[in-house]
Amino acid sequence: MFNLEHAIASWRRQMAAGGIRTSASLDELESHLREDVERQTESGTAPEAAFELAVRRVGEPRALKVEFAKTGHTRGPLEILRIAIAGVLILLVTFLSVAAYILCYDTLSDRLVLAGAVVCVLAIARYWSYAIPYLPVIPDRQKRNGLAAGCILGGFGIATFVCQVVLPHYVHQDENVTPAIFFWVVFPIALGFGLGCGVSRAGQDETLRSA
Secondary structure (H helix, E strand, O other): OOOHHHHHHHHHHHHHHOOOOOHHHHHHHHHHHHHHHHHHHHOOOOHHHHHHHHHHHHOOHHHHHHHHHHHOOOOOHHHHHHHHHHHHHHHHHHHHHHHHHHHOOOOHHHHHHHHHHHHHHHHHHHHHHHHHHHOOOOOOHHHHHHHHHHHHHHHHHHHHHHHHHHHHHHOOOOOOOOOHHHHHHHHHHHHHHHHHHHHHHHHHHHHHHHO
16 A cells, blocks of 8 residues: 655655755755645545656756755755844844944953853854754654744743843943843853754754655
């Protein structure tokens, strides 16, 4: 008896063997394949025949590899969005930090606190991928994306808590200057983005290895 899930798993192995090795590309192709099969079966086509026709429509892995190389499409839309947002935040934090370092803070302690926050945030942005082997592997795409989104939202939640509860105890009483410790608020946000991207990548890589 024809089993669609087994057939798709076998098809993914063939695609990976043919050179389509990035999980994002395989996921995108699988999505198109499933949509095609669903449309055909709704029209009355037998599942096995629908699958075979859908596979032919998707194309051979060698030709697809060339197309992906031309377009440079190797990341999924959610990962691209997360990376874009993280990039914007990093640029903003870096700009504000340099401006504050030069214009606002003249004591060594404030500058050390500020520099420490910036170094930690940039370190997460550069080395978050090294944590992937230690993160949970979630093969299910929806659950994986949900946990990744939870990590990101959790980072913003912690940052909000720090702003509302912790920072008021460090506000300068005699200056109209935001304390340098404020820049540590960005740290949990960066950590949330790093964990979110790591969880997403860990699940994708495991799916590719098992495909």
